[in-house]
Amino acid sequence: MDIKSAVLQLSSIAQEARLEIFRLLVQTGLEGMPAGSIGETLEIPASTLSFHLKELSHAGLINSRQVSRFIYYSANYETMNGLLAYLTENCCAGVNDCGLSSACNPKERK
Amino acid sequence: MDIKSAVLQLSSIAQEARLEIFRLLVQTGLEGMPAGSIGETLEIPASTLSFHLKELSHAGLINSRQVSRFIYYSANYETMNGLLAYLTENCCAGVNDCGLSSACNPKERK
DNA sequence: ACAATGTTTCTATATTTATGGAAATATAGA
DNA sequence: TCTATATTTCCATAAATATAGAAACATTGT
Numbered sequence: 001m002d003i004k005s006a007v008l009q010l011s012s013i014a015q016e017a018r019l020e021i022f023r024l025l026v027q028t029g030l031e032g033m034p035a036g037s038i039g040e041t042l043e044i045p046a047s048t049l050s051f052h053l054k055e056l057s058h059a060g061l062i063n064s065r066q067v068s069r070f071i072y073y074s075a076n077y078e079t080m081n082g083l084l085a086y087l088t089e090n091c092c093a094g095v096n097d098c099g100l101s102s103a104c105n106p107k108e109r110k
Numbered sequence: 111m112d113i114k115s116a117v118l119q120l121s122s123i124a125q126e127a128r129l130e131i132f133r134l135l136v137q138t139g140l141e142g143m144p145a146g147s148i149g150e151t152l153e154i155p156a157s158t159l160s161f162h163l164k165e166l167s168h169a170g171l172i173n174s175r176q177v178s179r180f181i182y183y184s185a186n187y188e189t190m191n192g193l194l195a196y197l198t199e200n201c202c203a204g205v206n207d208c209g210l211s212s213a214c215n216p217k218e219r220k
Numbered sequence: 221a222c223a224a225t226g227t228t229t230c231t232a233t234a235t236t237t238a239t240g241g242a243a244a245t246a247t248a249g250a
Numbered sequence: 251t252c253t254a255t256a257t258t259t260c261c262a263t264a265a266a267t268a269t270a271g272a273a274a275c276a277t278t279g280t
Contacts, residue, residue: 014120
């Protein structure tokens with residue numbers, strides 16, 4: 001993971017509408033949801049939604065697949081996990097008990 | 111955790127200079143680093159650095175403490191863990207094996 | 221009190237990002 | 251082919267963010 005990709009991914013969820021979309025998809029699972037349903041659920045106008053979905057796709061945090069007239073969007077868990085790992089990488093220089101996936105839990109400073 | 115805080119926290123690291131600063135501090139540990147050393151390490155002008163440190167502080171992702179003339183900045187692991195948990199919250203609607211801290215690892219769609 | 225060092229605030233400018241209506245494109249059913 | 255539905259692209263406008271020099275402020279040692 002390089003820093004540019006990480007910034008791109010973080011930027012894509014550092015925005016209220018997009019974070020809502022992303023979390024909705026994370027919770028929805030692999031099946032995903034058609035764009036229209038996302039817009040209806042979150043009350044986002046179609047063109048605005050499309051703009052945000054493109055941002056998330058471009059960052060690689062969501063996937064899409066076409067099913068007849070619908071385009072289903074779903075979270076990309078692999079990218080997401082890569083991002084989380086990047087953020088906690090080398091946590092505390094390994095001094096404390098800082099597992100990668102369980103993030104950081106260093107003891108208080110003496 | 112509310113969405114506004116999450117967006118604030120994400121925005122604060124969704125920028126190359128700030129992500130570098132944050133990761134440096136995550137890796138440095140609780141001891142932290144004085145502003146000047148951060149700027150020297152990452153080659154960021156003092157006023158620019160100060161602006162970014164303020165953003166990170168405001169979001170709650172870093173702490174600071176004064177030691178004589180130096181101001182030591184360090185990562186706030188608690189805030190960080192809260193953010194990671196928020197992102198993976200309710201992952202996959204619980205259908206698959208998606209532990210909170212170990213993020214999401216759903217099986218392929220059939 | 222003065223000088224040196226570390227950090228922040230002020231300021232202007234440049235750049236990037238978000239919004240949503242209208243028009244365009246794509247798919248499918250009658 | 252015509253029509254309805256789903257989604258995207260185009261566009262203009264509004265708003266937020268990043269940059270860094272200069273000046274100001276704070277702390278410590280002499």
